[in-house]
Amino acid sequence: MKLKSLSLRTRIFIAMILLVLVASIIIALVAIYQYNEETKDYHKQRLQRKERAIQRHLGNVIKETSYPVLTEKIPLIFKDELNKIADIHSLQINLYDLEGTLLKSSKAILAQDTLHHCLRAEILNAVSNTADHRFVDKHEENGEAYLSSYTYITDRKFKPLAILNLPYLERDDFLARELNEFLTRLSFVYLFVLIMAIVISFWLSRYITKSLKAISDKINATRLEKRNEKIVIDDTSEEISTLVNSYNSMIDELEESAVKLATSEREQAWREMAKQVAHEIKNPLTPMRLTVQNFQRKFDPKDSTIISKVDEYSKTLIQQIDTMSSIASAFSTFAKMPAQQNETLNVVNIVKLALDIFNEEYIIFTRDAEEIIAKFDRTQLIRVVTNLVKNAIQAISKIDTPQIIVHVSELDNNVIITVTDNGSGVPEENKDKVFEPKFTTKSSGMGLGLAMVKNIVETYNGSISFESQKDKGTMFKVVFPKA
Template sequence: MILLVLIASVLIAGVTIYQYREQSKDYHKVRLERKEGQIKQSIAYTLQETTYPVTTENLALIFKDEIYRIADVQNVNFNIYDLKGNLIKSSKPRFRNDSISLHLDSKIIEMLSNAVNKRYILEDTAAGDKYHASFTYINDDKFKPIGILNLPYYEDNTLNDMELREFLMRLSVVYLFMLLIAVVLAYFISKYITRSLQTISDKITQTDLTKRNEKILIENPGHEIGKLIDSYNEMIDELEVSAAKLARSEREQAWREMAKQVAHEIKNPLTPMRLSVQSFERKFNPEDPDVQTKVKEFSRTLIQQIDTMSSIASAFSNFAEMPAQQNENLNVVKIVKLALDIFNEKYIHFMADEEEIIAKLDRTQLIRVITNLVKNAIQAVPEVQSPRILVSVVSQGDKVKISVADNGIGIQDGFKDKVFEPKFTTKTSGMGLGLGMVKNIVETYNGSINFTSQPGKGTVFTVMFPKTENN
């Protein structure tokens, strides 16, 4: 709308200027013809009244004083030339003799003689204004040419230009007012049109695979907007079906992976148990004097493998099913110190910027987080000459930050994306469930866990807990 108003204003201004110029051109053309006709009538009247013979040679005598009277009556100056282009008489009181005024160019005489209506108009510019000069024959009573009438004419467009400026000024005011109206209308119309689009945009932005998405409901939408809303609502339906299938598939895949891991971990102790039983069955001799010692050794081997299987079952149980949270207002500094008391390593250090940082957490789960992170740090520094582990607790606004830093072997770049996967481990023993369980606990509290690591220099794990419960 704004563009149309601007284009219309430019076009109308252009057409107006063109029209004024054409009108001015027609006006000056008609005025020149009228003045020329009036002077010719006065000249014809003078020729009828004169007592001199009407010849070219007598034109100077005939119009000796009469030329000034005619010029004064018609309010215009003119010149009279003979048929060869020589100046005979001019109405200018103080005529400035120059080559052009004293003698006409041969081209002008030729163009005049060849003209059908025996009239020739010369167009030029003088002092920045348009200059016209008309040339016609002066005839005697028998219509025989006896001289040439030259009428100089300067276009005076002062009045026309002033009217044009005033008109354009008024037109500009009108179109400025129309432009303001167009801006206001365009704003409200665009707001009305884009209101539905904004609703759709907000809904699309809020679309999340992890939750149920609402459909868009708009009363009396336009045809195109309605089709877009229908497509979005159909997509939401399909998305919910796909999300359900994906969730079920992921759960099944996770349980398949977990089952493979459980089977693998259980097979490890079953193999030595089977070998031990087969060996005992093959070598057992009731009459052997050391039979009691061998039975005890066999039992001890079986019990060790059974304990290993029990540990495996407990680890998977702890990972798969967290106990119910018993949230309470805890002094995080005190609980972290308590969790570190079970470790005897001298290179473990603790630091806190405050004596008391209160947060609403489960005591047991917080201890499990600290214990697992510190265990991982201890396992990363056995080959370091001067091992060092620093555990720190810092208050940051409405969150508490717990960091566990070590100067151990670090984590290779290729393993960083897999650190929190349940079955991932780089150690020769263990099931790789510790960090996965820690991440599960932290995310239960809407917290975050991340790490930075440089191979050969060490690793820093950072846990952020909200101080207040946020379900």
């Protein structure tokens, strides 16, 4: 699972838990390191304290001895005292001459003993050449770590007599127990902190993302065609408040732009409609003008056929007036929004009734069932079917074997009406303009039919679409809910 695919809330939650875990591990590692360093310092300091105390004891023995204070007399000087001093300090004591040969040891020397009888040259050089004449060697024997210090013991005049060697065993049992106890306590503290971190991170991530989710929901619900609500969130951070204010400002600007756009679109639509109406009205006015002028020029009261000529002229004028009236009616019908009269009706019967006004034999009506009940306005449904069929008739006017199939079905609580023709199809360049409220350039019809159908269907929460292929035909599909 990729981190990018996780929600912000989950990422905040995981990040805080990881932060606590990483911090806990680092603190534990630092604690262990600190304990180890303190252990090393403890052993070094303890060895130094032992060394100074033993040197004082050895110095006292040298001051009180009756033997000559010489290197070769060291075994005699410390014959009985060395073991006593070693017992007092619980530490083995070895004395070497200045050449590195073992003179005296508090440890019993056996044939197979691991005690070094001669010192290495590097130890002798380190003791003699360092400022404090001291050298500490760390080594392991039998799996145990030892610190061995080497330093001079001197006579009353501070002249080196011998080399004092103190092997010190680093026993970490007590410190190891302390460390284990500390880590155990620390583990309980970490467990408590982890539980608290889970609770706090869960609450904090929820608190942070709550405001973001509210903003996200509002943004997803934002639509240009409707009035959008502003975001109101109290007690938010400065960043969230800035985001909310920006969104609310955008909503104000969007609403203002939507109003301007809608106004512009309406004005443009009405201007275009006015042009088309003017154009359509001019078409019948021209023959009317010619008829009147011809009547004025040829009018003769004494003409025996004057009555028939007046009758002919009158019929021509009436025909053109009827054309203008149909133009005005079509425009008025389109401009008026259809009222929602939710009648419970059988869609199959209403569609069949709408088709009865057509006498064309090539119109075929099919249905999936004899009864499909829905709530719709009877008059508006007839108008939808009538306009779609009229549009199909115009599309097949030049086809030798025309055919129009009207089919009614239902699917998923929706009513589906399809009107299919085998005409020439809708040209590709006109597909985006099919439902625009424009007048057609055809001599018959106004071209407002499909725009009117779309208007009616969308009023009832439905939709209209079409599929068309060149020289194969077009199918218009109307879908609207039953209730």
